[in-house]
Amino acid sequence: MRIVACFKVSPEAQDIQARPDRSLNLDRAVWKIGTYDLNAIEAARQLADQVGDATVIGLSAGGSALANAKLSKDALSRGLDELATVVDEALPMAEPFQTADILARAVGQLSGVDLVILGAGSSDVYAQQVGNQLGAILGWPTLNAVETIAPQGDHVTVERPLEDGVQVVEVALPAVLSVTSGANTPRIPGMRDVLAAGKKPTTTLEVGPVLAPTARLVSELASEQVDRRHIVIEGAAADAAAELATYLKAL
Amino acid sequence: MKSIWVIAHDAAVAAELVRGAKGFQTFVGAVSLGGEAVPGADLTLTTPAGAGMIEGYAQPIADLVVEQGARLVLFGSDTQSRLLAGAVASRLRTSARAIAGIEVQGDAVTVTRTIYGGLGVATEELGEAPGVLVVGAGALPETDAAMAPGEARPWDATPSAPGLRVVETRPKHQQVVNLASAKRVVGVGRGFAEEADLDLANQLAAKLGAEIACSRPIAEGVNWLPVERYLGVSGARIRPDLYVAIGISGQIQHMAGVSKAKTIIAINKDKNAPIFAQADYGVVGDLYEVLPALVQAL
Numbered sequence: 342m343r344i345v346a347c348f349k350v351s352p353e354a355q356d357i358q359a360r361p362d363r364s365l366n367l368d369r370a371v372w373k374i375g376t377y378d379l380n381a382i383e384a385a386r387q388l389a390d391q392v393g394d395a396t397v398i399g400l401s402a403g404g405s406a407l408a409n410a411k412l413s414k415d416a417l418s419r420g421l422d423e424l425a426t427v428v429d430e431a432l433p434m435a436e437p438f439q440t441a442d443i444l445a446r447a448v449g450q451l452s453g454v455d456l457v458i459l460g461a462g463s464s465d466v467y468a469q470q471v472g473n474q475l476g477a478i479l480g481w482p483t484l485n486a487v488e489t490i491a492p493q494g495d496h497v498t499v500e501r502p503l504e505d506g507v508q509v510v511e512v513a514l515p516a517v518l519s520v521t522s523g524a525n526t527p528r529i530p531g532m533r534d535v536l537a538a539g540k541k542p543t544t545t546l547e548v549g550p551v552l553a554p555t556a557r558l559v560s561e562l563a564s565e566q567v568d569r570r571h572i573v574i575e576g577a578a579a580d581a582a583a584e585l586a587t588y589l590k591a592l
Numbered sequence: 593m594k595s596i597w598v599i600a601h602d603a604a605v606a607a608e609l610v611r612g613a614k615g616f617q618t619f620v621g622a623v624s625l626g627g628e629a630v631p632g633a634d635l636t637l638t639t640p641a642g643a644g645m646i647e648g649y650a651q652p653i654a655d656l657v658v659e660q661g662a663r664l665v666l667f668g669s670d671t672q673s674r675l676l677a678g679a680v681a682s683r684l685r686t687s688a689r690a691i692a693g694i695e696v697q698g699d700a701v702t703v704t705r706t707i708y709g710g711l712g713v714a715t716e717e718l719g720e721a722p723g724v725l726v727v728g729a730g731a732l733p734e735t736d737a738a739m740a741p742g743e744a745r746p747w748d749a750t751p752s753a754p755g756l757r758v759v760e761t762r763p764k765h766q767q768v769v770n771l772a773s774a775k776r777v778v779g780v781g782r783g784f785a786e787e788a789d790l791d792l793a794n795q796l797a798a799k800l801g802a803e804i805a806c807s808r809p810i811a812e813g814v815n816w817l818p819v820e821r822y823l824g825v826s827g828a829r830i831r832p833d834l835y836v837a838i839g840i841s842g843q844i845q846h847m848a849g850v851s852k853a854k855t856i857i858a859i860n861k862d863k864n865a866p867i868f869a870q871a872d873y874g875v876v877g878d879l880y881e882v883l884p885a886l887v888q889a890l
Contacts, residue, residue, distance in 0.1 A: 498759070508761050511756070555721050564712055578881035582875070582883075592834060
């Protein structure tokens with residue numbers, strides 16, 4: 342079984358600073374694998390281990406941050422057998438459809454892929470759409486919000502929590518599945534994983550140009566903050582609680 | 593503006609989206625998947641209930657949008673609607689966008705999206721392709737448009753979801769939580785050492801008449817509360833009158849879910865916790881001492 346685990350590398354939100362004019366300063370931001378993408382890598386590894394005869398290929402479409410050896414090693418240490426990247430400076434800012442289109446071409450090049458697994462959403466845009474759009478482009482069975490994946494020979498059976506119930510669905514392969522952020526607990530790589538990562542194969546795919554965007558980006562600004570009163574009290578718990586209670590009762 | 597189509601499988605979501613769309617003063621059509629006529633819609637196309645996965649309607653919806661020359665196609669933000677939106681968008685060779693706001697002038701459409709875990713907001717002008725929008729709560733402008741029932745007719749469309757077979761749908765055991773409609777919410781975080789200690793927060797919630805909610809680690813790390821109760825960019829986003837954050841540090845991703853609350857109160861023992869910068873009223877103290885005293889004082 343050939344399983345592809347997709348991930349996006351994006352700037353860490355807590356390192357981003359808002360300037361007084363509300364523009365965003367990304368200079369100090371560290372580029373990391375998306376939080377929710379770690380669930381995709383973990384789900385792929387766990388499934389591969391269950392199947393036995395299986396390979397997990399990491400796939401990421403991004404900018405020059407992907408050329409960082411430390412970053413690819415980080416990805417490989419988390420359970421991937423190999424790594425394939427598509428690098429284009431338009432990709433970090435790409436829309437879901439543009440990204441999905443590039444990933445579809447990359448999946449085609451990787452050939453013989455049985456299953457593509459993605460996370461709930463990227464850490465930066467969180468549109469929650471790349472998996473959905475990728476599946477539609479490939480014309481493969483596609484599901485989002487998948488919590489568990491059980492291999493059943495030529496298909497997989499998945500559980501998918503919806504707002505009012507849990508759907509159990511048989512999915513024919515090849516397929517595209519986006520997993521929830523609660524699907525698993527991503528492993529923390531040990532020293533052995535980190536050392537092994539350096540020896541795993543990585544390839545850069547050439548898949549052609551990124552499609553034109555379908556909207557014009559006007560601005561990216563810091564979110565407007567609601568004005569808060571910022572009253573902070575320290576001191577004995579009983580006094581603080583009494584003061585807070587008075588405030589609450591007045592609401 | 594050219595027409596707007598609302599696609600929904602839930603009557604309440606359909607009505608809310610149609611109501612918002614009516615504000616743009618144009619023809620509003622609705623596809624009611626397994627439902628009935630949507631109040632306010634100029635035309636509702638209905639499909640039989642229980643016809644399998646609603647996601648199978650992607651191709652007929654894409655065809656309808658093209659045939660109708662629609663400017664916008666609106667979806668709710670639930671799981672199935674999101675998947676359907678993505679499948680429709682790919683067929684229209686555009687992106688499905690999760691929007692937090694929208695402005696319309698003629699056929700020019702500007703939308704806003706949350707980025708970087710709630711830290712930022714991106715503003716975009718849509719290109720010529722029909723806009724495929726996943727509409728978050730409160731994203732459409734409020735209107736007082738008349739919601740008279742319009743024409744409804746059965747839609748002659750055949751769903752198709754090859755390779756997907758629903759084996760069963762199990763109802764959820766716990767009660768359905770609607771944090772979005774709660775006026776008061778008490779949120780708990782990793783400041784609580786043990787699951788049993790959440791009782792302290794429950795007591796406060798009972799006194800305040802508030803719903804209990806939590807940060808992501810409580811729902812997806814230690815699993816003390818169901819995922820429906822976690823607040824944040826990837827969880828529920830609420831705008832209650834009062835939000836009380838207890839033992840929550842206030843990471844960007846969490847605050848994105850609560851930053852629109854009218855009043856935010858924080859209780860945390862770390863006076864440098866980022867939550868205090870976004871709170872109206874903060875108590876620096878040990879929740880194990882503050883909460884019992886507070887419950888008693890209320």
